[in-house]
């Protein structure tokens with residue numbers, strides 16, 4: 001089977017089906033210099049994400065086929081071959097305040113845990129940032145996994161300071177997302193990132209913020225009655 005990695009063709013053993021195994025085969029038998037990241041080999045650490053025929057996938061949990069074209073993730077600096085600089089992870093989570101900031105003493109129930117279970121399963125693989133068309137043109141955008149993690153903490157019964165969390169995602173945050181859903185399509189954990197961002201938009205309005213698109217329309221005299229009717233919280237994307 002032939003694979004194309006960064007425009008170089010590699011002939012690998014036909015018995016190999018898994019993409020990460022193919023990388024390891026190439027490194028051992030064809031090109032010792034091929035650089036790629038991996039860790040757990042079981043879809044948990046999120047470090048082996050690459051693009052296969054244009055779509056973000058974890059190498060360790062996906063099979064390869066004849067003439068698959070493999071490239072590094074997009075929208076992140078390439079360090080070498082298939083390795084990208086993941087320093088955006090720490091920066092974005094910190095800018096979005098995506099952690100428990102003020103803890104209540106309230107006991108949590110099993111159902112509280114289930115409410116945040118799916119968002120807690122994010123493995124920080126960066127596939128969503130690679131697929132996001134907004135992040136590709138504006139690297140100040142807080143971006144998909146940071147916002148879905150903010151939603152996880154806003155929804156956490158242990159968190160007291162929800163207002164501050166919502167305040168911090170108004171600029172370069174929830175309103176910059178076009179709700180295109182590209183991130184949902186590539187998330188290996190099946191997190192509804194777009195849905196979480198939409199819920200954060202609605203929570204923002206319920207907590208005193210205004211959709212800036214309506215704010216500017218209202219300031220320019222555009223349909224201000226309509227704006228008032230919906231409290232500035234209507235989603236222009238039709239969701």
Ligand code: SF4
Nearest residue numbers: 122123125126128187
């Ligand atoms: S939200 Fe999904 S795609 Fe994005 S980093 Fe987390 S696991 Fe990966």
Ligand code: SF4
Nearest residue numbers: 132177178180181183
């Ligand atoms: S839904 Fe929002 S965060 Fe997700 S890819 Fe589209 S613009 Fe980016």
